[in-house]
Amino acid sequence: MTSLMRRIRPLLVLTLLLPILAPPIADAHEIPTEVVVQSYVKPEGSELKLLVRVPLEAMRDVVFPLRGPGFLDLENIDETLHDAATIWIANEVQLFEGGVEIDSYTISAVRLSLPSDRSFRTYEAALANVQSAPLPTSTELYYQQALLDVLIEYPIQADTAEFSINPNFRRLGLNTTTVVRFLAPGASERLFEFSNDPGVVHLDPRWHHAFARFVVFGFEHILDGIDHLLFVMCLIIPFRRIRPLVVIVTSFTVAHSITLMGSAFGITPSAIWFPSLIESLIAASIVYMALENMVGSRWERRWLVAFGFGLVHGFGFSFALAETMQFAGGHLLTSLLAFNLGVEAGQILIILIAVPLLNLLFRAGLPERAGTIILSAILAHSGWHWMSDRFSEFFAYNHSLPDLNAAFFALLMRWMLLAGITGLIVWFMYSVFSRFVARQKGKTT
Numbered sequence: 102m103t104s105l106m107r108r109i110r111p112l113l114v115l116t117l118l119l120p121i122l123a124p125p126i127a128d129a130h131e132i133p134t135e136v137v138v139q140s141y142v143k144p145e146g147s148e149l150k151l152l153v154r155v156p157l158e159a160m161r162d163v164v165f166p167l168r169g170p171g172f173l174d175l176e177n178i179d180e181t182l183h184d185a186a187t188i189w190i191a192n193e194v195q196l197f198e199g200g201v202e203i204d205s206y207t208i209s210a211v212r213l214s215l216p217s218d219r220s221f222r223t224y225e226a227a228l229a230n231v232q233s234a235p236l237p238t239s240t241e242l243y244y245q246q247a248l249l250d251v252l253i254e255y256p257i258q259a260d261t262a263e264f265s266i267n268p269n270f271r272r273l274g275l276n277t278t279t280v281v282r283f284l285a286p287g288a289s290e291r292l293f294e295f296s297n298d299p300g301v302v303h304l305d306p307r308w309h310h311a312f313a314r315f316v317v318f319g320f321e322h323i324l325d326g327i328d329h330l331l332f333v334m335c336l337i338i339p340f341r342r343i344r345p346l347v348v349i350v351t352s353f354t355v356a357h358s359i360t361l362m363g364s365a366f367g368i369t370p371s372a373i374w375f376p377s378l379i380e381s382l383i384a385a386s387i388v389y390m391a392l393e394n395m396v397g398s399r400w401e402r403r404w405l406v407a408f409g410f411g412l413v414h415g416f417g418f419s420f421a422l423a424e425t426m427q428f429a430g431g432h433l434l435t436s437l438l439a440f441n442l443g444v445e446a447g448q449i450l451i452i453l454i455a456v457p458l459l460n461l462l463f464r465a466g467l468p469e470r471a472g473t474i475i476l477s478a479i480l481a482h483s484g485w486h487w488m489s490d491r492f493s494e495f496f497a498y499n500h501s502l503p504d505l506n507a508a509f510f511a512l513l514m515r516w517m518l519l520a521g522i523t524g525l526i527v528w529f530m531y532s533v534f535s536r537f538v539a540r541q542k543g544k545t546t
């Protein structure tokens with residue numbers, strides 16, 4: 102037994118020391134936290150060029166040849182780079198011509214770049230860089246620092262066709278930001294920037310592309326925006342009849358359309374505290390409407406209150422639209438109209454679902470007045486916490502009087518014009534709704 106132990110003892114010691122003596126191996130499965138992908142799309146003649154720059158560390162499950170203390174072996178890396186470009190870029194990205202996917206491509210060039218390289222600031226510089234000679238084989242570069250530049254060429258029918266892209270780069274990192282610059286023949290550069298995967302993006306959208314996207318976005322936004330949703334619920338609880346609610350909610354939609362369109366044309370103040378103020382006022386609108394429900398309110402005047410708060414909510418919608426407007430192309434008004442139609446459709450859906458459920462709840466034995474107070478108190482409680490937190494953030498900013506310069510007076514003139522237009526719309530709606538209220542009262546007498 103002692104002899105056996107003597108024989109295996111060196112093996113045991115070697116087994117224990119092996120993890121310590123072995124050189125560290127880079128973790129090929131580690132997902133980077135933040136990844137930025139830069140790209141250019143340029144149709145030219147019968148060919149479309151896609152230039153992409155991706156951090157090399159985002160190419161997981163690819164074993165790159167190393168040398169020395171972990172430097173990339175640039176002398177033997179070309180084949181591996183082509184494999185990484187094929188697996189993580191060419192096979193993932195989808196390009197469409199006239200709505201039909203381009204199913205063939207050629208990886209024309211791959212090249213590693215240093216983290217200090219700035220060639221992707223312009224298309225010409227990026228193209229020249231990826232087609233230039235590779236880095237010297239003596240360059241000492243860790244894979245976590247390297248940038249992979251790839252040139253992919255696609256055959257197309259015409260460079261004036263409708264092109265769209267589905268990047269599919271989300272898997273590259275936990276948070277992936279993709280920058281796409283589209284260079285159409287004879288047109289200025291169109292810039293897109295989005296987080297994760299936006300789906301199919303029309304690079305030069307027609308009006309119907311923009312309309313369809315923004316209708317869906319407006320519909321989803323009203324259902325995802327919990328504060329806007331609770332405000333609509335405050336409108337519904339005391340008045341559970343479809344016709345009056347359609348009038349009230351339409352008033353809310355008209356109002357937020359005014360400030361939303363105004364924001365698109367530059368009336369939003371540039372002060373950094375303004376978004377915080379609007380978010381605070383949106384929470385305050387929930388509290389006010391809930392309290393009004395609790396003390397009692399008349400639907401004949403509710404449309405005017407909804408209109409006033411709708412002006413505030415419109416600014417909130419504009420903040421959500423800030424990033425999405427890049428998908429509008431040259432169809433700003435069409436996109437704004439489509440967004441508002443989507444919001445209105447979402448609100449009507451809420452009414453159609455909430456009104457029967459609330460009526461069923463009240464018919465099941467919940468007293469009318471007590472039920473209105475209880476439900477409104479729950480909404481007021483949520484709104485109060487939001488309002489307190491958001492006003493705390495608002496007052497944390499350093500507030501100062503604006504500079505009385507030309508820019509201030511130009512903004513003031515735009516606000517005055519908006520106020521005049523708003524007043525005319527209120528006067529028109531008052532005359533229309535007054536006749537509607539008179540007809541409703543005539544039917545009940």
